[in-house]
Amino acid sequence: MSDLPQLLRSLRVWDPAVTELPPFDPADAPGDPLELFTRWFAEAVAAGEREPHTVSLATADADGLPDVRVVMLHGADADGWAFATHADSRKGRQLAARPQAALVFYWPVLGRQVRLRGPVAVAPAEEALADLHARSTGALAAALTGRQSAELDSPEELARASAAAWERAEREPDAPVASWTLYRLRPAEVEFFQGEARRRHVRLAYRRTADGGWERRLLWP
């Protein structure tokens, strides 16, 4: 059995063999965090970040108990950061009860983290379907399988439902999925973190102002 404490102590973040920490001068940052996010996302892709479009989505249930899981980013524009899931999943029910969430991206090849918080809105159903149908057959099959987060009686039950869903997704590439929902988190706050070798990490926080603009401030690391 491995010694977890020893294993943990043996690990480092930002190993120079894989990580390059670029300088980040917040004075050069754009006024809109969407622009900086778009730039950092492209740089993460160019730097070889694996799956930079996966993001941790935090929600809270009706009692305020936090929850978190990974989802895919489906887009980011002036309307918000988009992700998709089933409205009747655990997260979907949490979002119905408390339509607010947080997202965090971590791109270790550049030592960067981006955090967002804000209200979450449901996109029109046609948009959710168009988004789903533009994706892979596997994505449609997974959505058609449905019952996400419900208790599964047996692996065989999943195998049967999934096989039927794949068969339908291949036969009917524009099959509707009533529960499939596109959500948009419209951030009230966006924070960019750039790691620095001497631990003088740069944290640039944007906060939306009442007039819809953004104010910026630096945070201690």
Ligand SMILES: Cc1cc2nc3c(=O)[nH]c(=O)nc-3n(C[C@H](O)[C@H](O)[C@H](O)COP(=O)(O)O)c2cc1C
């Ligand atoms: C890399 C990765 C990407 C995922 N993308 C999604 C996604 O876009 N939508 C989704 O509903 N679940 C996605 N999942 C599954 C979720 O993490 C989660 O298991 C599922 O949505 C159920 O969450 P819930 O019980 O909190 O509703 C993804 C999981 C991983 C590991």
